Each structure stands twice: as C-alpha cells, then as structure tokens.
Amino acid sequence: MELSQTSNFIAAFIVLISLSILIYLARRTIITDKYFQTGINLYQQKDFPGAEAAFRQVIAINSTNDVVHLLLGDALIQQGKVDAAIVEFQDVIKRAPKKVDAYLRLAQALMQQQKPQEAVTVLQKAQDLLQKQRRVEQAEKIQQLLQQISSASRDA
Numbered sequence: 751m752e753l754s755q756t757s758n759f760i761a762a763f764i765v766l767i768s769l770s771i772l773i774y775l776a777r778r779t780i781i782t783d784k785y786f787q788t789g790i791n792l793y794q795q796k797d798f799p800g801a802e803a804a805f806r807q808v809i810a811i812n813s814t815n816d817v818v819h820l821l822l823g824d825a826l827i828q829q830g831k832v833d834a835a836i837v838e839f840q841d842v843i844k845r846a847p848k849k850v851d852a853y854l855r856l857a858q859a860l861m862q863q864q865k866p867q868e869a870v871t872v873l874q875k876a877q878d879l880l881q882k883q884r885r886v887e888q889a890e891k892i893q894q895l896l897q898q899i900s901s902a903s904r905d906a
Contacts, residue, residue, distance in 0.1 A: 782811045789821065798828040816842045816849055823855055827862070835859050848883070850876050866899055873899075 789804030805822040808815060823838035836859045842852035853876035860869035873892055880889035 778811060782808055785811070786818065789818075789825075793821065793825055796828075798825045801825040802829065814845065816846050816852070820851055820855060823859070827855075827859060832859050832862050836863075848879055850879050850883075850885075850888075853879065866903060870896060870899055 785804050785807040789801045789808065792804055793801035802822060802825040805818050805825060808818045809822065819838045819842045823835040826835035826838065836856060839852050839856035839859060842849055843856065846852070853872050857869040857872040857876065860872060873896055877889050877892040880892065
C-alpha cells in the first residue's frame with residue numbers, strides 16, 4: 751500500500767510540475783504575442799518610437815526571435831537610427847546566416863549611409879543565398895539591382 755501511495759504522490763508531483771511549466775510557457779507566449787501585435791500596430795500607424803519600445807519588450811522576453819529583430823531594425827531606420835538598425839540586422843545574420851531578409855535590410859541601411867561598396871558585398875551574399883535556395887527569380891532581381899548600383903557608381 752505504501753508503494754502505491756508513493757507512486758501516486760510522485761505521479762501527481764510530476765503532473766503538477768508539468769502543468770506549472772505549461773502555464774508559465776503559455777503565459778509567456780501570450781505576453782510576447784501581445785507586445786508583438788502592439789509593435790506591429792504601432793509600426794503600421796507610423797509610431798516608430800512606440801513600435802521600437804514594443805519590439806524591445808518582445809526581445810527582452812525572447813531574444814532569439816529574428817523576425818522581431820528585423821522589425822526593430824525597420825523601426826530604427828524609420829527614426830533615422832541607421833547605426834542601431836545595422837547592429838540588429840548584423841545580429842540576425844550572425845544567428846541565422848541563411849536569412850536573406852536580414853542581408854537585404856542591411857544593404858538598404860548601408861545605402862542610406864552612402865556605403866554602396868559595402869551594400870554591394872552584402873547584396874552579393876544575398877544573391878548567392880537565394881541561388882543556393884533555388885529562389886532564382888529573387889536572385890535575378892538582386893542581380894538587376896546590383897547592375898543599377900554599378901551603373902550609378904560609374905555615372906557618379
């Protein structure tokens with residue numbers, strides 16, 4: 751009888767711990783989603799400082815969410831904080847080197863800083879990734895963009 755009670759106690763304890771973990775994770779997800787949606791709404795309303803704050807709250811909860819880092823970078827660019835945006839894009843590239851969107855946003859930021867050669871290098875990496883991912887149409891668009899940058903550099 752004692753063994754049965756001990757087994758029941760252990761089983762109940764395991765269930766209680768599991769439920770506690772699930773509740774914690776669900777709560778964390780709901781909070782994160784709330785801040786994320788707030789950030790998206792504020793960005794769409796062109797409240798870029800508010801969007802930045804909301805995205806930073808998401809990152810404080812889950813620092814590895816690359817999409818939020820990209821959106822934060824976009825909000826920073828809209829505020830003229832290009833250096834800070836570049837850091838966000840570079841961080842995403844370090845964590846997820848196959849995320850083409852980070853390269854494209856980084857190239858855009860570099861162009862805003864009048865650094866076309868650095869932007870070209872980043873765009874070439876994005877083009878290579880797209881080709882490896884067999885996204886040929888998008889790779890061709892980048893090739894066209896690279897040609898435009900190249901001819902603009904020659905004309906300047």
